[in-house]
Amino acid sequence: MNKRAVMHPGVKLRHVRAFLDIAAERSLTAVARAQGVTQPALSRTLMELETLLGQQLFLRQGRRLVLTEAGALFRRHAAMAVEALDAGAAALRPEISGVVRVGVLPTAATRLFPRVVLRFRELRPEMVLAVETGPHHHLIRLLREGGIELMVGRLPDVSEIPGLSFEHLYEEDIVLVGRAGHPLAKRPTVEALAGSELILPSATALIRRPVDDYLASLGLVGILPIAETVSLALGRGVCLASDALWFISRGVVAEELERGLMVEFPVGVKFLSGAVGVTRRRGVPAPGVATLEEVAREVARQAALDEEKG
Known part of the structure; x- marks a missing residue:
């Protein structure tokens, strides 16, 4: 049975990657500079994607671009889709394995994160989670220096947030x-x-x-x-x-x-x-990170449902 494609066939991988880069940096200028293209050219790519999807993906707030509700929803699925494509390409080269380096604070290490590890293994068996534990200040330093890709734990202090993003999972x-x-x-x-x-x-x-x-x-x-x-x-x-x-x-x-x-x-x-969630550097996430974030959301949602039931 033929099924009509939901996504317009004109949407290309270049559109999606450009969108993800812009969502991470919240700036056309920074992404254009990093990609070696002009800002008008990047802006046209974004406008093409919005037209093809029939949705506005960003709003302007001063010099920054902020995701709309539709943009945030599309970003989550687009990041997972690009990761899946990268995983498919990696599967053709089994000698290449991936490592996701993550920092976990004590508040999440005992109960939440073991479930995350097991679920992540089901979804990305070709990747290894390298888990670093320790005090908050140690993991924040590793995050900024690139020693870990993300940190799971309490909301950082307001003085630590510049250059980082935090996604709330639960209280x-x-x-x-x-x-x-x-x-x-x-x-x-x-x-x-x-x-x-x-x-x-x-x-x-x-x-x-x-x-x-x-x-x-x-x-x-x-x-x-x-x-x-x-x-x-x-x-x-x-x-x-x-x-x-x-x-x-x-x-x-x-x-x-x-x-x-x-x-x-x-x-x-x-x-x-206080809030517990995922903190990571702004920018395009490394392979596996989007999957890990989605797994953390899934596990946190399920834990909340289990708590309500019982």
């Missing part, structure tokens, strides 16, 4: 946890805090500032913690062997809470939460 709160059977588990949280040793997030961790603000709001300042860490292995070990309480992102200890090894002490405030 995650900071929890206060202790071992199951903690003697102060049924007491008011402020009383438990005052009567227990504390483990605080590392001084360089993004979650440290809101934790300090929360403690200050309770009049608990100048606390000397037993340790500073966002490491599951260390924080979990200290908590389970003592009556220490630990401020940490929920994703790090979600399984310990579900299995009943640890209990949560209610903090009763909303500002102990």
